[in-house]
Amino acid sequence: EAGVTQFPSHSVIEKGQTVTLRCDPISGHDNLYWYRRVMGKEIKFLLHFVKESKQDESGMPNNRFLAERTGGTYSTLKVQPAELEDSGVYFCASSSPGMNTEAFFGQGTRLTVV
Amino acid sequence: KNEVEQSPQNLTAQEGEFITINCSYSVGISALHWLQQHPGGGIVSLFMLSSGKKKHGRLIATINIQEKHSSLHITASHPRDSAVYICAVRATNKLIFGTGTLLAVQP
Numbered sequence: 001e002a003g004v005t006q007f008p009s010h011s012v013i014e015k016g017q018t019v020t021l022r023c024d025p026i027s028g029h030d031n032l033y034w035y036r037r038v039m040g041k042e043i044k045f046l047l048h049f050v051k052e053s054k055q056d057e058s059g060m061p062n063n064r065f066l067a068e069r070t071g072g073t074y075s076t077l078k079v080q081p082a083e084l085e086d087s088g089v090y091f092c093a094s095s096s097p098g099m100n101t102e103a104f105f106g107q108g109t110r111l112t113v114v
Numbered sequence: 115k116n117e118v119e120q121s122p123q124n125l126t127a128q129e130g131e132f133i134t135i136n137c138s139y140s141v142g143i144s145a146l147h148w149l150q151q152h153p154g155g156g157i158v159s160l161f162m163l164s165s166g167k168k169k170h171g172r173l174i175a176t177i178n179i180q181e182k183h184s185s186l187h188i189t190a191s192h193p194r195d196s197a198v199y200i201c202a203v204r205a206t207n208k209l210i211f212g213t214g215t216l217l218a219v220q221p
Contacts, residue, residue, distance in 0.1 A: 033208065042116065043200070043211040056207055091157060093209075100144050100164075100204060107156035 002026070004094050004106035012112045018080040021109045025074070025094030032075050033095075033103065034067060038088035046090075049075060082113045117141050120201050120212035127219050133188040135215045137201030140182065147209065148175050148186045149200040157200070160186070191219045 005024045013019050025032045034046040046065070047057040051072035060067070064083070069075040079086050089110050093103040118139045127133050137146070148160040161168050161175040163184075168175050172191075177184040188195055196219050201212040 031207075035209070035211075042118075042213040043202075043209075045208040045210070048207055059208070093157075102159060102162050103147070103209065104159065105149075105157035 004092055004104050006090075006092050006106035006109050008109060009107060010110045010112075012114060013082055015084055015113055016081045018078065019082055019111060021077045021079075021090050021092075021111070023075045023077070023092030023094075023106060025092070026096075026104055028096060029094035029104075030072070030097045031095040031101070031103075032069060033093045034075070034077055035091040035093065036088050037091070038085070043091065046077075079111075082111075084113050087111055087113045115140075116212065117205075117210050118201055118203055118212040120199075120215050122215060123213065124216045125218070127191050127217070129192060129219055129221050131191050131219075133191050133195075133217065133219075135186045135199050135201075135217070137184045137186070137212055138182060139184075139201075139203045139210075141203065141205045141210065143203040143205050145204040146177055146184050147202045147204070148184075149202060151198045151200065151214075153197070155197075160199075188217075193219045193221050195219050 007022045032049040035043050037043040045059040048055045049069045066078045089108045091108045092106040095101040095103045121136050145164045150158045172189045174187040198214045200214045202209040
C-alpha cells in the first residue's frame with residue numbers, strides 16, 4: 001500500500017510567485033495534517049482536515065496560505081504570493097478515522113523562496 | 115519556552131554505546147510520539163505511547179505521565195541509527211513537536 005506522498009519534493013520560486021504543494025494521504029485516512037519546519041526551528045502545525053472539512057486551521061500563518069481538500073482525498077496547500085520567510089520543509093501527515101490514531105508522514109516538500 | 119523540550123540537542127556516540135534521549139512536555143496530552151528522520155529522508159514513526167513502555171528491536175520508549183517525561187533508548191547503537199529523533203505530543207487533534215535531537219553514531 002502506498003504511503004503518504006507529497007509533490008513536488010523540492011521547489012525553488014521567486015518572491016511574489018505562487019506555489020502549490022500537493023499531498024496524497026493513505027487511502028481511507030480521513031485525517032490529513034499539514035506541518036512546516038522553518039530553518040532551525042521545530043516542526044509546527046498548520047492545519048487539520050477531517051475528510052474535506054477544515055477541523056483546525058489555527059496554525060496557518062496568514063491569508064497568503066490556502067489549503068483545500070476537495071472530495072476528501074488529496075490536499076493542496078497554495079502559497080500566494082510567496083515571501084522569503086515561507087521557505088522551509090512542508091510535511092503532510094495522515095491518519096485513520098479517530099482522535100488518537102497513528103500518524104504517517106510524507107517525505108516533505110522543501111520550498112525555497114529566493 | 116517550548117511546550118515540548120528535548121535533550122540533548124546534539125549527541126555523538128561510539129558504535130555499541132547505550133543512548134538516551136529525553137523529552138519533557140508542559141501540556142496535557144493523549145499520546146506521545148517518537149519520530150525518526152534520516153538526512154534527506156522523510157519522517158518515520160517509531161513509537162506512539164500513552165503509558166508505560168514499548169520496545170521494538172533495539173529501541174525502547176518509556177513515558178511517565180505524572181512527571182510529563184519520556185525517554186527514548188537505543189541499545190547497542192549502530193552508525194545506521196544516525197538521524198534526527200523527534201519527540202511530538204498529541205494535544206487535542208494536533209501534534210506539538212520538540213526541536214529534535216541530532217544523533218551521530220561513529221564506527
